[in-house]
Amino acid sequence: MAKITIQKKNRVNPFEELSALLKMPGLEAAYPVRTLEPWRRFDPSKLIQPMTESLRQGMAVSRVTLADTVDSDLKSNLHSASQWKNLDELFLQKAKNNLKLFEKKEACEFFENLAVNSAGEEGLSILRIPKNKSFEEIPTVEISAPEAGKFHSGVFYLYAEESSKATINLVKKSGAFDVSIVYVYLEKNSEVYLRYLDENNQPSQGVHFVKYFQEENSHSKSGIYSLCASDNRKVFIENNLSQKAQAEYMGIFLGRRAHVDHDFSIVHNGNYSVSNLLFKMSVMDQSYGVFWGEADIVAGTQGCEAYQQNKNLILGNNSRIDAIPRLNIHTENVVAAHGSATGEISEEEIFYMMSRGLGYAEARKLLLRGFFEDVLRRSFEHDDDKPDALLEKIWTNIQTLLGVEIST
């Protein structure tokens, strides 16, 4: 492979490791493909080419920002690299210790290292939810690519201390190629609700990680909304649950000319931990959606519960859905179940509505709306009385992608 010069921009090149890799006969060789099962759809070599292309254009660090309107109390807890000095030493040490939380999949190691190394300290932002603190306000954290057409990387670290409580909206805008990580660490009895919107309406590629680690009795809720056009990306969502920890996921993937893999991996490490996953995919215009849902219940645990539900709607020709819900159970005292259904909009349901006076188009719109609303209503159930900006944004994105007006 020809030597690639990486532009240096007033900071130390964090890519020494990468540069070494680039000199190797092929990047593919550096990637531990051997650990992938043959049926696994994620093909890293597909991403290597756009990544090297993007690297030639230079690198930039994704910025993590909070809107100006956000309460200053909360704002003071977001620490970008420049504000690290504001963090007390003890916390920083604790946060750093938990930074690389767990390595379940060797396959993602390469990209994860790449993200952490290339973002460097400059690209790492920590949002700290202090002990016993509960934020009423729902702030929107933006991870955005300041320089279009470049390779981006960023690490956002959400650290919820004991008995704290917060709801965070996370909006991500991608550059040409980006590798980003969201680490969420929940200490005992804390509660975090993260709503993660990934909107990509420009051709882009990337690998995302959302990694959770939950201590005892903590409760996480996640909304994952991947609304993508002309996109090729892999999303890893991992969780490691301690005793009595609960995790709930509600996700949507809507793709137009996009190929997105969502790879969930939930490990039940503690007794009586509960996970509940609902994921819906809808694809059109040569899109390809993959749902990989894995629940592990490790040996020796008691009373764990794992539920997975996956529903898929194929809307257009030349689209494809792969659904792979997996259960690995190593103990007896469990409740584990998964269900998956794939199909088109049911003609029977349309007929039912048409026989009650609705037009075909109207009936179809209602069914489409119902498909997404199921997830969104669960995600935004506490905010029924006041309009939510993020929800509005999600509906707008859905409608743009579908090309029809379906909101009420």
Added chain:
Amino acid sequence: MSDTETTNTDLKNKNKADFEKEDYKYGFHDAEQFVFKSERGLTEDIVRNISKIKNEPQWMTDFRVESYRIFLEKPMPNWGDVKGLNSIDFDSIYYYLKPTGGQERSWDDVPEDIKNTFEKLGIPEAEQKFLGGVTAQYESEVVYHSIREDLEKLGVIFTDMDSALREHPDLVKKFFSTIIPPGDNKFAALNSAVWSGGSFIYVPPDTDVAIPLQAYFRINAKNMGQFERTLIITDKNSKVHYIEGCTAPTYSTDSLHSAVVELIAMEGSTIRYSTIQNWSNNVYNLVTKRAVAYENARVEWVDGNIGSKVTMKYPAVYLMGKGAHGEVLSIAYAGKGQHQDAGAKIVHAAPGTTSSILSKSLTKDGGQSTYRGLIKVHKNAINCKSSVKCDALMLDNKSTSATYPYMEIEEERGVRVNHEATVSKVDDDMLFFMTSRGISEDDAKGMVINGFIEPFTRELPMEYAVELNRLIQLEMQGAIG
């Protein structure tokens, strides 16, 4: 397998202590007596030699040699029970063992020792009762074969694969290895190189074979590899039900069973293929089974995996014609040291095709059971429906159960694909309900287990269903009580 009446009364009279003594019912073995035994390990010469002994046509010899080359080139699968697969020592296996001089059509003519073996297993009795034909394979060769005269008159061919190659060469050449080519996987290549025995069935158009045909496979020798090859062809609008059973003695060294089964269901025909595999737990059971169903044809795999050390078996149905239907019903029991990696594969390649998979698994004493399945809907295969259900029942906290279903859907018009799976233990409420009504906990658990596998057993002929229930009960004796 089907010596049911005597077995049942015997079982009833036995108490628990007897069950504990008796770990594997078919674990006896007879002294090895053979007219030809190949050397250990596999070389091209051995492959050629097998072909020569069998006096095969040149094309088959070439096919074997080519398959042997593919076998050497193909890598070992890197999924499933990788540890188990890699521990197979291909050099210590006997690939061909000819036990007798010839094949008999009358039970009385079968050599005494082999006859004794099969009589212990209850084969002749089962035949008299309800079977349309029986083939018994001992080591590599079929030793006994019979078919009812009325079926023979109708033109039904039921014979062993070697005879079929001699007597119906055109038919065999036309269909042999068309469904599973040697390049499919390492074990299909191995089978293609050294295959011996197995059944060949051809059912002519518009013929309904109302009574099941049966084959029985027995490995007796140590370190033996059994590689039977089965090919079933049902012509237009015909119907057949084929049953096979397998056992082996318990040795401390491992044996390998690697069969290839090809089913071809022509327009409007039906094939039901039932297997109850009860190999002793030193047998690697690595089988490739695949069926092709043409327009409005129906293929059903009924697959019971009770024995073996490692089983990797995924019966497949390729639905190639409009309105074809594929069905897989399977049950797996994994006890101590066992890994049942079983599942099903259905490919919808034509419009209006339907399929259903029902998989049940039981694990106990550190056993491992895995369901691994694929539903694939190809482009333009409109109006396909598929439903998959897998349930696992875990009987202790040392065991492992995994479910890996894969659904790949490329068409949306009228397509419905459903999958559901549950993993649980025996419900305490159910046990409480029954014990409070005077049923002992053992019996109550047994009833829950019988109820759990009932959707499977009701699809078997009655004699087999009773036998299977007994088998499971036998296996469960340690766990319950």
